[in-house]
Amino acid sequence: MSLPPQKFRELVYLALFSEDALLNESKGLEDMLSHELKIAKSTVREALLAAVEIFKLRATYDEEVKNVLIDWELNRLHRSERVLLWLSLHELLNQKLSPKLVLAEAKRIAKKFSMPKATQFIYAVLAAIANKKGLLNEKADLRAAKIEKIEEEEKAAECVDSENAPRADCCGD
DSSP: OOOOHHHHHHHHHHHHHTHHHHHHOHHHHHHHHHHHHTOOHHHHHHHHHHHHHHHHTHHHHHHHHHTTOSSOOGGGSOHHHHHHHHHHHIIIIISOOOHHHHHHHHHHHHHHHSOHHHHHHHHHHHHHHHHHTTOOOHHHHHHHHHHHHHHHHHHHHHTBOTTSOBOTTOOOO
16 A cells, blocks of 8 residues: 555655654664554655655755745754755755645645644745745736737737728738
8 A cells, every 4th residue: 555645745754854863773763664653664765765865955955945034044943844844845846746735735744743833934935935936926827818818809909990890901810
């Protein structure tokens, strides 16, 4: 039986949170997670590999976070929030998951493993990074679509005479 993506994501989060065990005693961590969570060792191993990959990129993700923080120091973040940001940024930037999905999952995990105010903070940081990268341009996309529609209507209106009959000098494109 394979693990649902939400549960796998939580498993990766837990592995990242256990940094020392992840880097030094992954066999012990693998055994413990498998036993406690009643998950196949192969699935735990896969999650640990994903966590190690994310952990190697943590400096890059920390830099992304620093670039959007206003009046806030990165070292003030609690470990649980920082780890969740690493995981979410990895999914957003490297795995190219939907920004809406990443934001929703980050919010869900923050509610489960962190403090209530952290949920808003995590969401705001991730949304700021996604916006900065041009990944959450829904409003811009809607505006562009509306402008395009108006331009098409104006062009169509130019090709009819006062009686709404097509003009002979209008080519129709």
